[in-house]
Structure formats: structure tokens, C-alpha cells
Amino acid sequence: MMEMKCVAAVFSPTGTTAKVAAAVAEGTSLPVRTVDLCRQPEEETLDDGELLLAAVPVYGGRVPAVAKERLKNLHGRGPAIAVAVYGNRAYEDALLELKDTLTENGFTVVAAGAFIAEHNMVRSIAAGRPDESDLQKAGELGEKARKKLDDCKELKAVEVPGDPGYRDKKPGGGMAPHAGSKCVRCGACADACPVNAIPKDAPEKTEKNCIGCMRCVSICPQKARDLPAPVKMAVAGMLKAKCGRPLQPELFL
Ligand SMILES: Cc1cc2nc3c(=O)[nH]c(=O)nc-3n(C[C@H](O)[C@H](O)[C@H](O)COP(=O)(O)O)c2cc1C
Numbered sequence: 001m002m003e004m005k006c007v008a009a010v011f012s013p014t015g016t017t018a019k020v021a022a023a024v025a026e027g028t029s030l031p032v033r034t035v036d037l038c039r040q041p042e043e044e045t046l047d048d049g050e051l052l053l054a055a056v057p058v059y060g061g062r063v064p065a066v067a068k069e070r071l072k073n074l075h076g077r078g079p080a081i082a083v084a085v086y087g088n089r090a091y092e093d094a095l096l097e098l099k100d101t102l103t104e105n106g107f108t109v110v111a112a113g114a115f116i117a118e119h120n121m122v123r124s125i126a127a128g129r130p131d132e133s134d135l136q137k138a139g140e141l142g143e144k145a146r147k148k149l150d151d152c153k154e155l156k157a158v159e160v161p162g163d164p165g166y167r168d169k170k171p172g173g174g175m176a177p178h179a180g181s182k183c184v185r186c187g188a189c190a191d192a193c194p195v196n197a198i199p200k201d202a203p204e205k206t207e208k209n210c211i212g213c214m215r216c217v218s219i220c221p222q223k224a225r226d227l228p229a230p231v232k233m234a235v236a237g238m239l240k241a242k243c244g245r246p247l248q249p250e251l252f253l
């Protein structure tokens with residue numbers, strides 16, 4: 001039998017999804033190759049012996065549209081693990097949408113998980129997560145998915161929650177951060193933006209194609225970028241009302 005490998009396709013503008021994905025991948029005990037979906041990936045067809053691990057954050061209860069488009073470049077006929085990481089509000093239809101996307105590309109989603117991370121728009125929500133216990137659960141998902149594959153003769157898709165009605169709805173947009181007076185025009189945010197929404201020669205601007213992923217805010221060495229203060233206050237108030245008790249990871253196997 002061909003040696004199995006794990007291909008981790010990860011969209012993680014502010015790093016929490018990448019942490020969870022790394023723990024899931026480690027749990028599989030397979031050699032891992034990472035595809036960074038914050039950049040446009042090459043179109044490729046995975047070998048049947050490759051296990052695809054697709055990990056995305058949840059935006060408005062959905063898969064970020066750009067991550068979904070980029071995932072469409074990865075085809076295959078083998079197994080996949082779907083992972084959604086969210087900021088303690090809700091993941092709604094994101095896992096179902098991710099499963100649908102992978103299934104359309106030829107994969108069979110044999111395992112899935114929803115994990116909680118610090119909310120990257122309001123960092124006091126679920127601060128410090130994923131924590132040790134979250135990452136242990138993520139490892140468990142990888143380990144159990146691998147065991148399932150070792151034990152099964154035929155790939156069988158797993159059921160995940162979500163309302164199929166999402167398929168008729170357009171995903172919502174993000175909110176664009178802007179640079180303030182502390183900006184020293186170093187260009188780091190322009191280089192890091194996953195959709196090239198910041199002009200390198202005018203980093204104080206944010207173009208309309210911004211998806212509100214918060215990467216530029218999190219990496220700016222001067223802490224010069226953020227959402228406009230009134231927007232941030234309104235989002236914080238809305239989220240604090242909706243994100244009460246700490247939620248826990250869910251595994252689907
Ligand atoms: C535009 C946008 C929309 C979001 N929507 C949700 C949501 O619907 N539910 C939720 O719980 N968290 C939501 N979040 C929080 C992220 O899912 C969470 O912070 C995630 O850990 C970010 O992943 P990353 O660190 O890999 O970028 C949203 C964040 C952004 C930027």
C-alpha cells in the first residue's frame with residue numbers, strides 16, 4: 001500500500017486556525033505538507049494516498065469566500081478532514097459548506113471538527129484560545145480520523161451540522177481596518193494581506209476588496225491599524241451580548 005501523507009490546506013489570517021490545524025495534523029502521525037490558502041495555491045490533484053486536512057476560520061457563520069475559491073484548486077478522490085475555527089459565537093453553516101466544497105472537489109469528508117479560538121475582531125472574547133485542552137482535542141480528531149481510515153475498507157462521509165439553505169444565500173462581507181497616525185509606511189501589512197487590499201505605496205488606504213480578516217491589524221509592528229473606533233465599539237457590544245459562556249470543541253467522526 002502507498003504510504004499515506006497529510007496535506008494541510010489552511011486559511012489562517014491571524015494564526016489560530018493554523019494552530020488547530022497543526023495539532024490535528026500531528027494527531028494523524030502522518031508526514032505533513034502545508035498549502036497556505038492565504039496565497040493563491042497552484043491547481044493540483046492529490047494522490048489517493050494523501051489525506052486532505054482543510055482548515056478555515058468561520059466568517060459570518062460561513063467559510064470565508066476567498067478560502068472557498070482557493071480550495072477549489074485542490075482536487076482528489078481520497079479522504080478529507082474538515083476543520084472550522086470560530087470565535088465562540090457560532091459556526092452555523094461553515095462546516096457543512098466546507099464539507100460541500102471538498103465533496104464537490106472529489107474528496108470524501110471522513111471526519112470534521114469545530115474549534116474555538118480568540119475572536120480576532122474583539123480579542124477579549126475567548127482570549128487565549130485555542131488552549132491546551134482545545135489542542136488536545138484537535139490532536140484527538142487527527143488520531144481518530146487516521147484510525148478510522150486504517151480500519152475502513154471503503155470511505156464513508158461523516159454527517160456535520162448546518163442548514164443546507166445557506167447554498168441560496170450570499171456570504172456577508174467583513175469590515176475594513178484603516179491605518180492611523182502611528183503608521184510609518186513600512187509596508188508589512190501590504191505584504192501580508194491575503195487579498196492584496198493594501199497598496200504598498202499607500203498603506204494608509206484599504207481597497208474595497210478587503211475581506212476584514214484582521215491580519216494587517218494583528219501583524220502591524222506599530223499597532224497603527226484597526227477598525228474605526230465606533231465600528232469596533234458596536235461590534236464588541238454585539239459580540240459580548242452573543243458570546244456568553246465558553247463553548248467547547250465538537251468532533252464528528
Ligand atoms: C470577518 C469575520 C467574521 C467572523 N465571523 C465569526 C462568526 O460568524 N462566528 C464566530 O464565532 N467567530 C467569527 N469570527 C471570528 C473568527 O472566526 C476567529 O477569530 C478565528 O479564530 C480567526 O481565525 P484565524 O486566526 O485563523 O484568522 C469572525 C472573524 C472575522 C474576521
Ligand code: SF4
Pocket residue numbers: 179182183184185186187188189190203219220221222223224225
Ligand atoms: S504595517 Fe503598520 S506601520 Fe507598517 S505600513 Fe502597515 S499600518 Fe503602517
Ligand code: SF4
Pocket residue numbers: 013176177192193194195196197198206209210211212213214215216217
Ligand atoms: S486589508 Fe483587509 S483583507 Fe487585507 S489584511 Fe487587512 S483586514 Fe485582511
